[in-house]
Amino acid sequence: MYYLGIDLGGTNIAAGIVNDQMELIYKTSIPTESKTGEDNIIGRMAKVAKMAIKGAGIREDEVIHIGVGSPGAIDSVNGVVVGAENLGLVRTEMAKKLGAYFPGKPVYLGNDANVAAWAEFKCGAAKGAKDAIMVTLGTGVGGGIIADGKLHTGFNDIGGELGHTVIQMGGRLCGCGRKGCWEAYASVSGLIKTTKEYMEKYPDSLMWKISDSLDKVNGLTSFEAMRKGDEAAQKVVDEYLYAVAAGIINMINIFQPEILCIGGGISKEGKYLLDPIKKHVEAEAYGGGVSKHTTLKIAELGNDAGIIGAALLGT
């Protein structure tokens, strides 16, 4: 038997088939056409889902259920996307409407960051850890909480907004309206902002050679220049990683997860990301004299976490 997972994004909709060994055996994607309204978007979700079934060479009746990971606020009990601004979805009855294309099949729905955490817990970096946290360092900072083997989303289903925790009162304005959120420092956008600040202060920095104008700065600029020995870039990376670690240590002191895994674009930096963060954690996290401490890892499933986690909702 198989599970079908759909990862609904602002640009593309990806769908894939996961087998009962929790392996992704086939995936495909099509553009979202995000400005075309909920009926068209859901129609496209059904289309790419059927393409995945066909591509995997299985029959529709071999699919046990369908899971969807969506951005925004989700009501997972009723299968409703309460609000996903960038897709124009407001109180969209996703489970019901998508389910109409697949009569008789249950449709599960979850927030995309939560779904990615669920995937890492079920078959990725946090496999088997009943208490686990996943932090996604992407355009924003997303999060997912596994508490006692279950996805914790709070009584109203919108919990896990780890990126919207203030680590610098009165600091950088965040997209959420608060000042000083972790996301404003630890996201790719936060890193780019810090990179630009230092480039303006250090006109001789190698970062100007890598990105010849401020407009071309991206999340790699500072890491690349740092590896070539640039001092200003080292300061950017140090400051960035201190902020990433500040939030990670906060999460450890709150949850004491067995595993905390880091995903998202910046996680590709691997040891350049993980090693300095581990040092900060060792120096600052509450240990209480106990012998067991949180293990920090890079997430394993990459972009597939969204499809796999969605497919495995309800398992």
Add this chain to the structure above:
Amino acid sequence: MYYLGIDLGGTNIAAGIVNDQMELIYKTSIPTESKTGEDNIIGRMAKVAKMAIKGAGIREDEVIHIGVGSPGAIDSVNGVVVGAENLGLVRTEMAKKLGAYFPGKPVYLGNDANVAAWAEFKCGAAKGAKDAIMVTLGTGVGGGIIADGKLHTGFNDIGGELGHTVIQMGGRLCGCGRKGCWEAYASVSGLIKTTKEYMEKYPDSLMWKISDSLDKVNGLTSFEAMRKGDEAAQKVVDEYLYAVAAGIINMINIFQPEILCIGGGISKEGKYLLDPIKKHVEAEAYGGGVSKHTTLKIAELGNDAGIIGAALLGT
């Protein structure tokens, strides 16, 4: 049948009897004699427990089990106090040693802040809320997490250190070694520090009349002067409550608890504490367009939460 709860503190050991309606029917306390070593302390715990049984007019065989709330790091599975510095307890086999005084009775053990949260969840301000947070604004800032009706303490049992989350990177040095912890701003000690800072800046403030020297400043000084119209005191309280709210909003965005209740000495300020915090929460907490939002409350059980929560461990 009855439950016996012991609240082990640095100054006093309190014990009480809770009936099967979760009512505290009798309590008493004796000094801890905290410098006298674990055997004496445990002996005194047994003594005050037996005093409570006698005082309640019940028989020892009517007590179903004993629960203990202890400061420090706890291994609740094995009933061990891993470390409670101010009591000189290190890897103390509490359940085994205290149990020797009460043959055949189970002894449960929990961290004091967690135990207080458990009490508020079982029969106080957070009753019936399967997802709840308790924040204690006392000498430090303590916390307790109820996730899906269970106390969440993490895989190593030392989670819930909500006070040791950084809200101001590079800020005030905290007792835990980190800089800028919530506790360094939102605890009574943090409030006193802020009060003194403003008193030094405002030599004409009414706060100087209420506490005629900096040494006499306490957690009430600023609130009292504020209610009498003092401007500098208003600034202290505003700044204090902003910091309290910053951490509370962080917890809401992470957990989205049905109820978040505030206990500890400062919670006696009631509406002077709660109303401004509610305003900050309304302005800043992530709402996601959903209709259900966290309810903020003052904790209901006061100092009895420690005894009641301990007694109800294991229920």
